Amino acid sequence: xxxxxxxxxxxxxxxxxxxxxxxxxxxxxxxxxxxxxxxxxxxxxxxxxxxxxxxxxxxxxxxxxxxxxxxxxxxxxxxxxxxxxxxxxxxxxxxxxxxxxxxxxxxxxxxxxxxxxxxxxxxxxxxxxxxxxxxxxxxxxxxxxxxxxxxxxxxxxxxxxxxxxxxxxxxxxxxxxxxxxxxxxxxxxxxxxxxxxxxxxxxxxxxxxxxxxxxxxxxxxxxxxxxxxxxxxxxxxxxxxxxxxxxxxxxxxxxxxxxxxxxxxxxxxxxxxxxxxxxxxxxxxxxxxxxxxxxxxxxxxxxxxxxxxxxxxxxxxxxxxxxxxxxxxxxxxxxxxxxxxxxxxxxxxxxxxxxxxxxxxxxxxxxxxxxxxxxxxxxxxxxxxxxxxxxxxxxxxxxxxxxxxxxxxxxxxxxxxxxx
Amino acid sequence: xxxxxxxxxxxxxxxxxxxxxxxxxxxxxxxxxxxxxxxxxxxxxxxxxxxxxxxxxxxxxxxxxxxxxxxxxxxxxxxxxxxxxxxxxxxxxxxxxxxxxxxxxxxxxxxxxxxxxxxxxxxxxxxxxxxxxxxxxxxxxxxxxxxxxxxxxxxxxxxxxxxxxxxxxxxxxxxxxxxxxxxxxxxxxxxxxxxxxxxxxxxxxxxxxxxxxxxxxxxxxxxxxxxxxxxxxxxxxxxxxxxxxxxxxxxxxxxxxxxxxxxxxxxxxxxxxxxxxxxxxxxxxxxxxxxxxxxxxxxxxxxxxxxxxx
Ligand SMILES: Nc1ncnc2c1ncn2[C@@H]1O[C@H](COP(=O)(O)OP(=O)(O)OP(=O)(O)O)[C@@H](O)[C@H]1O
Ligand SMILES: [Mg+2]
Numbered sequence: 001x002x003x004x005x006x007x008x009x010x011x012x013x014x015x016x017x018x019x020x021x022x023x024x025x026x027x028x029x030x031x032x033x034x035x036x037x038x039x040x041x042x043x044x045x046x047x048x049x050x051x052x053x054x055x056x057x058x059x060x061x062x063x064x065x066x067x068x069x070x071x072x073x074x075x076x077x078x079x080x081x082x083x084x085x086x087x088x089x090x091x092x093x094x095x096x097x098x099x100x101x102x103x104x105x106x107x108x109x110x111x112x113x114x115x116x117x118x119x120x121x122x123x124x125x126x127x128x129x130x131x132x133x134x135x136x137x138x139x140x141x142x143x144x145x146x147x148x149x150x151x152x153x154x155x156x157x158x159x160x161x162x163x164x165x166x167x168x169x170x171x172x173x174x175x176x177x178x179x180x181x182x183x184x185x186x187x188x189x190x191x192x193x194x195x196x197x198x199x200x201x202x203x204x205x206x207x208x209x210x211x212x213x214x215x216x217x218x219x220x221x222x223x224x225x226x227x228x229x230x231x232x233x234x235x236x237x238x239x240x241x242x243x244x245x246x247x248x249x250x251x252x253x254x255x256x257x258x259x260x261x262x263x264x265x266x267x268x269x270x271x272x273x274x275x276x277x278x279x280x281x282x283x284x285x286x287x288x289x290x291x292x293x294x295x296x297x298x299x300x301x302x303x304x305x306x307x308x309x310x311x312x313x314x315x316x317x318x319x320x321x322x323x324x325x326x327x328x329x330x331x332x333x334x335x336x337x338x339x340x341x342x343x344x345x346x347x348x349x350x351x352x353x354x355x356x357x358x359x360x361x362x363x364x365x366x367x368x369x370x371x372x373x374x375x376x377x378x379x380x381x382x383x384x385x386x387x388x389x390x391x392x393x394x395x396x397x398x399x400x401x402x403x404x405x406x407x408x409x410x411x412x413x414x415x416x417x418x419x420x
Numbered sequence: 421x422x423x424x425x426x427x428x429x430x431x432x433x434x435x436x437x438x439x440x441x442x443x444x445x446x447x448x449x450x451x452x453x454x455x456x457x458x459x460x461x462x463x464x465x466x467x468x469x470x471x472x473x474x475x476x477x478x479x480x481x482x483x484x485x486x487x488x489x490x491x492x493x494x495x496x497x498x499x500x501x502x503x504x505x506x507x508x509x510x511x512x513x514x515x516x517x518x519x520x521x522x523x524x525x526x527x528x529x530x531x532x533x534x535x536x537x538x539x540x541x542x543x544x545x546x547x548x549x550x551x552x553x554x555x556x557x558x559x560x561x562x563x564x565x566x567x568x569x570x571x572x573x574x575x576x577x578x579x580x581x582x583x584x585x586x587x588x589x590x591x592x593x594x595x596x597x598x599x600x601x602x603x604x605x606x607x608x609x610x611x612x613x614x615x616x617x618x619x620x621x622x623x624x625x626x627x628x629x630x631x632x633x634x635x636x637x638x639x640x641x642x643x644x645x646x647x648x649x650x651x652x653x654x655x656x657x658x659x660x661x662x663x664x665x666x667x668x669x670x671x672x673x674x675x676x677x678x679x680x681x682x683x684x685x686x687x688x689x690x691x692x693x694x695x696x697x698x699x700x701x702x703x704x705x706x707x708x709x710x711x712x713x714x715x716x717x718x719x720x721x722x723x724x725x726x727x728x729x730x
Contacts, residue, residue: 017515257508262528263475
């Protein structure tokens with residue numbers, strides 16, 4: 001282990017001291033973030049298209065207040081381009097009619113008939129609960145000003161309210177989201193809708209008095225382009241560092257006999273592989289910290305990487321340094337290695353939804369994105385780092401974890417520690 | 421039994437497809453000695469060295485290095501702790517300093533020896549903080565020598581340690597290699613420089629086209645194949661004509677000087693007396709045979725500075 005860490009440290013120092021290494025690992029991603037963050041910052045948002053079919057109409061055929069409020073709340077996140085479908089259409093037919101192969105998938109959110117009524121009935125229970133709490137609170141703090149006779153009456157009333165509340169059924173308004181299962185953005189869309197609906201029901205339960213009395217208001221987090229770019233860039237450049245950096249390091253070390261020199265020391269193959277993984281992990285951590293700091297300092301985007309973000313970053317470092325070692329092990333020529341590294345890294349960057357939403361790409365390109373590991377890395381980081389919803393990244397963790405294991409296995413197979 | 425042998429190779433063959441790089445060679449290297457492995461480019465030197473180091477697999481034959489068989493992975497990994505290597509075309513991590521590089525290798529061997537000590541050994545004190553890529557070829561090679569000693573090895577392989585260096589750097593490298601011998605290390609030195617082999621080696625093995633041509637101490641080789649001693653005489657045209665006309669042996673004229681081979685000192689004295697009696701002006705020196713002559717005699721060609729046969 002000590003040998004691994006010493007070598008890891010040496011590799012990092014050697015990398016950080018190279019101007020081009022520094023440029024591509026830190027400066028370039030930072031510049032991208034600053035440039036694109038500024039160009040698209042503020043006004044323009046990254047928006048996903050979302051069709052809404054509102055079937056909750058009142059007796060005169062107008063949308064109910066509550067369904068309109070929900071649509072407004074969704075709109076206020078600035079995450080969606082909302083398209084209202086005529087209330088009488090058949091959902092699947094509507095989707096069919098609005099799909100064309102060159103635009104993104106249609107996703108349809110259905111607000112069912114009777115939504116308002118069910119939500120009100122459901123939240124009524126919640127509201128009574130809040131009112132009871134409020135009155136108990138008032139009774140305590142105002143007790144000096146209330147006569148004991150009144151007090152007894154109020155208490156009696158409270159008891160009655162409690163028993164009524166308990167007898168009310170639990171009803172909920174249910175929304176349906178129809179999506180194409182192959183759409184890679186599904187989880188993100190679900191995540192955002194989920195957070196809106198949560199905030200929305202919180203407000204409903206809160207009731208007017210309590211909300212104004214205690215806290216004032218909730219806000220639904222809105223997402224800016226920087227929120228989108230930040231995890232995408234972090235993921236993309238951890239990928240390029242691995243695929244391009246490790247590949248060229250391995251071929252260069254091979255060509256110049258440095259690897260041979262290392263092989264003839266007691267260093268083992270596993271120690272060499274681990275040293276590469278660890279050095280990439282540390283570079284990835286540094287990159288993340290730099291990016292997060294600048295996103296906060298310049299764009300006021302607070303994205304604090306938590307436990308799951310770090311785990312994902314570690315898995316990403318393993319995966320892409322593994323891929324780099326596989327390429328470096330297979331390719332002899334330094335120039336060919338860098339060409340192949342580029343040929344893998346750049347298309348992956350642009351096709352994976354790290355730089356722009358898959359949303360705006362044609363469907364067939366979205367299908368390509370689905371087989372690129374970087375897509376899962378970016379998406380996973382978006383969930384853990386920005387949305388704070390690691391459950392949504394389950395698939396990403398699984399896909400990345402499996403790929404990481406596969407690439408490390410392959411890296412070990414193609415790294416030649418002695419002539420066969 | 422305590423063996424005096426550091427390396428024992430017998431009937432070693434290495435083929436790369438159709439190419440036979442090493443063809444049934446056998447030799448022994450004694451502990452504490454400098455073993456010179458001399459041959460032109462493509463002779464099979466690196467192939468042999470890397471088989472001894474465990475980097476390449478022999479096609480057939482047996483190899484023992486410090487009692488281990490380097491073609492077995494488990495034995496090779498034990499052997500790694502006991503040998504030091506300066507590969508042909510040594511390179512280290514470019515943007516680490518001299519000291520950081522040496523430190524790295526010391527650490528890989530569990531810090532048996534301090535970087536400072538090695539820096540002193542190869543006299544790199546003034547360059548400790550210079551990054552590797554900024555060093556001249558000679559200094560890089562010295563880092564390589566330091567790194568070869570990082571595990572405090574019993575046996576050191578130096579594969580063409582002075583190739584491409586200027587004469588001064590070569591002499592400095594020679595001094596370091598002599599220092600290694602004084603430390604009691606066994607040194608396996610491959611080279612295509614005849615003077616290097618002659619000056620540094622206790623024993624020389626000459627290899628050409630994968631086969632061993634001759635073996636012995638430098639003195640033995642010169643004695644046997646060096647063509648004896650020669651008188652070299654320089655003078656004006658008349659001197660040269662007299663010599664060519666009158667000596668019994670066949671002198672060789674090489675650009676303005678005449679070489680006259682002799683066996684006994686009295687023969688040499690006779691020739692010089694004869695010239696003096698004729699009142700001629702001349703200059704002379706006595707030349708011994710060298711490894712160069714040995715090689716010329718055995719292979720029928722010389723090795724150029726670049727290592728090619730000519
Ligand atoms: N990996 C290899 N694959 C195929 N042929 C090889 C390989 N390595 C060496 N050879 C061939 O084997 C022969 C011996 O090469 P080797 O490198 O051992 O010579 P050398 O004495 O070290 O020469 P040099 O002074 O050029 O280093 C040469 O003909 C060379 O072309
Ligand atoms: Mg060689």
